Amino acid sequence: MSEPRKLEVLRAIVEDYVHSREPVGSKALVERHHLGVSSATIRNDMALLEEEGLIAAPHTSAGRIPTDKGYRLFVDRISAMKPLSAAERRAIHSLLEGADDVDDILERTVRLLSQLTNQVAVVQYPHSTRAKLRHIEFVLLAPRQVLVVLIADSGKVEQRVVDAGVDVSDEDLTLLRARFLSGISGAPLAHLPQLLAPVVALCPPALQAPAAVLARGLDKLAESSRDERMMMAGTANLARSNVDFPLSIGPVLEALEEQVVMLRLLSEMAEDPRGVTVSIGRENPYDGLSEASVVATGYGPGASAKIGIIGPTRMDYPSSMAAVRAVARYLSRILGS
Amino acid sequence: MSEPRKLEVLRAIVEDYVHSREPVGSKALVERHHLGVSSATIRNDMALLEEEGLIAAPHTSAGRIPTDKGYRLFVDRISAMKPLSAAERRAIHSLLEGADDVDDILERTVRLLSQLTNQVAVVQYPHSTRAKLRHIEFVLLAPRQVLVVLIADSGKVEQRVVDAGVDVSDEDLTLLRARFLSGISGAPLAHLPQLLAPVVALCPPALQAPAAVLARGLDKLAESSRDERMMMAGTANLARSNVDFPLSIGPVLEALEEQVVMLRLLSEMAEDPRGVTVSIGRENPYDGLSEASVVATGYGPGASAKIGIIGPTRMDYPSSMAAVRAVARYLSRILGS
DNA sequence: TCTTAGCACTCAACATGCCCAAGTGCTAAC
DNA sequence: GTTAGCACTTGGGCATGTTGAGTGCTAAGA
Secondary structure (H helix, E strand, O other), X not given: OOHHHHHHHHHHHHHHHHHHOOOEOHHHHHXXXXXXXXXXXXXXXXXXHXXXXXXXXXXXXXXEEEOHHHHHHHHHHHOOOOOOOHHHHHHHHHOOXXXXXXXXXXXXXXXXXXXXXXXXXXXXXXXXOOOEEEEEEEEEOOOOEEEEEEEEOOOOEEEEEEEOOOXXXXXXXXXXXXXXXXXXXXXEHHHHHHHHHHHHHOOOHHHHHHHHHHHHHHHHHHHHHHOOOEEEEOOHHHHHHHHHOOOOOHHHHHHHHOHHHHHHHHHHOOOOOOOOEEEEHHHOOOHHHOOEEEXXXXXXXXXXXXXXXXXXXXXXXXXXXXXHHHHHHHHHHHHHO | OOHHHHHHHHHHHHHXXXXXXXXXXXXXXXXXXXXXXXXXXXXXXXXXXXXXOOEEOOOXXXXXXXXXXXXXXXXXXXXXXXXXXHHXXXXXXXXXXXXXXXXXXXXXXXXXXXXXXXXXXEEEOOXXXXXXXXXXXXEEOOOOEEEEEEEEOOOOEEEEEEEOOOOOOHHHHHHHHHHHHHHHOOOEHHHHHHHHHHHHHOOOHHHHHHHHHHHHHHHHHHHHHHOOOEEEEOOHHHHHHHHHOOOOOHHHHHHHHOHHHHHHHHHXXXXXXXXXEEEEHHHOOOHHHOOEEXXXXXXXXXXXXXXXXXXXXXXXXXXXXXXXXXXXXHHHHHHHO
């Protein structure tokens, strides 16, 4: 059996199955693709492919369907990304119109991506680990309640209300703000914990207590600014591909709701040289996604944040990969401005 | 036919059907409930109920299932809220532990509510229409880029980056901030649009352009602080009650993703004297939810913001209503502190 | 007037048997 | 290495029969 033809057969099987959702047999294969050989030969090839675990038969007298491993080989060695249509390109470009703040851009982006691929789209907020502190603000809301605001040079603003424990005045706060600012202005958020202690120590004895509280508040803010968020769209697409999830889409929905899970999943996806990473079925570290595939890539500075889609293993990988890559590039461009 | 017994029969049908998901017939009914009459009598009553459109038969020789109208009557006149179990009460109370900022509280709340009811839970962010402006901040990020921060006395902080159009200095910004503050500090956010114009007019001629940009930025912030957001949890529960949605859960997921739709839906639900409002099946203004029911109530000051659950019309209304009410009350208490 | 027993009727769900088409593996010839 | 041919497997479609839960109606009883 010739190696190239074997791959060609696998490709044909994957494409037909993705298209028809039905196990594909040797005869149908030679009819739909001009492979230049007879069905008997294809049968032999298929037996080989099955031995290697690339395809499987649901029951004795049915055609074959690709396994996770088969999809993997298809993605890695056989398929080429399918260029987007003109209409799709236009849709991506028109995304720019009325682009507003980051939230708005990301929301439009996931919606677009989910429509382009007919899958669930997810996007991780841009990283800000290296963000530096630009500004802080203490605002007295009530005699003991202080609103602490932290502004990073990435433009991100975090706020939280803390209870000072004792009554403080506006003047106290102004003083404290100045002290804090001189101590930590411009520092990377990651260094905040170490920098705050000495600042508190230098404050006037009378203000030690509230200073400590405020420091803890800032610390928490820096922390929550480091922690990550995501956004998604197109969950209704899961209902359409209901049949593709043998059990139910329940576990997938659960996974999507657990942002922690999704974020870890996205960030664990190693960067592929081709620019788009694919994780297929059981390759996924999370059990609930064992029937699903993830197509993702990085975007933004250093491609550090991730964007991608999630769908059944039986998906159109070439198109999905192309769409994810195109959208990610465009997103990088918009945010880079 | 006695009126009370007719209601009793409807109650029995609803309860059995909700429990078993199967059309319930006259014989099964007299067996499971001690109604003191024979199945023939029940048959007559059922014929009456069907005439009134309260129940329907999927096909000739099957039992009956409640219609939307039947559920409505059940909810309005028959059922009493089922008191929560001790374990459930405990779960709600333990919600308080580690309560953090508003986001955190709301997130815990929806998760809890979705677990209690096995449905999708949604909560609208507390209103802040009457919020007043407490503070504004202009921060120079780059020669022309200014971060505009708006802080309301409700503790809400909104921010956005605007392009000043021309280079501005830190001093310019300090000056502008002072001008703006004196003009609008303490004003209700709703009045901002009218108040901003005169403030801009009073600025030095050289700073007119950036002042106008900043004013527009503040205006937008006030607007987006007025506009509403929501949070949800438990979408995976929809997959479980898949069978209950004749077509598919797709339309429901779509509705849930359209926050605008959901927010309008929630706010349009008239307040019921009993404290919890129910909207059943086709009563819902949104087509995608014609197979779903919404159980919601207000919480917080003036019960202005809404919290509720969404599930199939075939749901356990008494339990759902009790859970929603209990959680809403508790949420009000936490936020009121 | 309401209730009930009895009865004829309906119909989805299930079972059974049958056949067919698609598909497979294997063998022998090219 | 390829192919034609063939025996074999098996799920799906179809026609047919059976069952049981359920109904509506009627006529008799309280």
